[in-house]
Amino acid sequence: MTYDNEVSISMSARSQNEAFARVAAAAFVAPFDPLLNDLTDIKTAVSEAVTNAIIHGYENKEGIVFITFRSYVNEIFITVTDEGVGIEDLEQAMTPLYTSKPELERSGMGFTVMEAFMDHVEVTSAPGRGTTVEMRKAIARQGLKSDFECLFTGLGGTGER
């Protein structure tokens, strides 16, 4: 598949970079003039995936987290990859409220949030070889919404903005 745009980032697996990843996600999506809800959803999902890579993938030790943002028309594709310990039991890891690190006060909601906020989430992992989270979401544009409303209300539907 050929994408319209692509940006890749590799960052140290340090928790202070979670904020950087969110801001990068917002910057990538901004030209699409997204609704605030969609923007928040994408930032949250990226934050969850990157946090998982840092605290579970690399267990708070050194490592590199790779993030790729891609777009095609109005759809955003995000991949978050770590080369950490991997996940032994994927089904268990993705169960709502399950956490392997209760001592860190993890809520066990990371994958649940990603799945709720994105259109599609796919996780591939192998013990000892790391984890990749692929997510995608079609975003509604604010501009498109107002055109759409003009069309169907029939009021002032000149197409001018």
Next chain:
Amino acid sequence: MENGAKAVDVMLLERNKNLIVKIIGDIDQHNAEEIREKVDKTFERSRCRHMIFDFSGVAFMDSSGIGLLIGRYKNVRNRGGTVAIANMNRDLGRIYNISGLKKIIGSFDTLDQAEKQVENRARA
């Protein structure tokens, strides 16, 4: 200790039997640890029974915030108190709703409302 700029501010105020926790910044895993340490230290030393989070300065929260709130809820319950949230930004509503948190921690439009609710519950 991590290097880098300070990413979150936590202001703590004891009023009546309430510990009011005002957070300014994003709540993610990185900041949650700092918030937890500060809140727990003050709550342990204080004679407060309840805890109210003022979220007027929080523009972003991920599931680390859910873990943070549930953890504080457990501590406060051990003292027989309750926890409430005030001034939560609408953007945080979705994560608050899907987490099921609202069943145990109420969210109120203003700090004043949250304080009243906590007092009423304590009396009941």
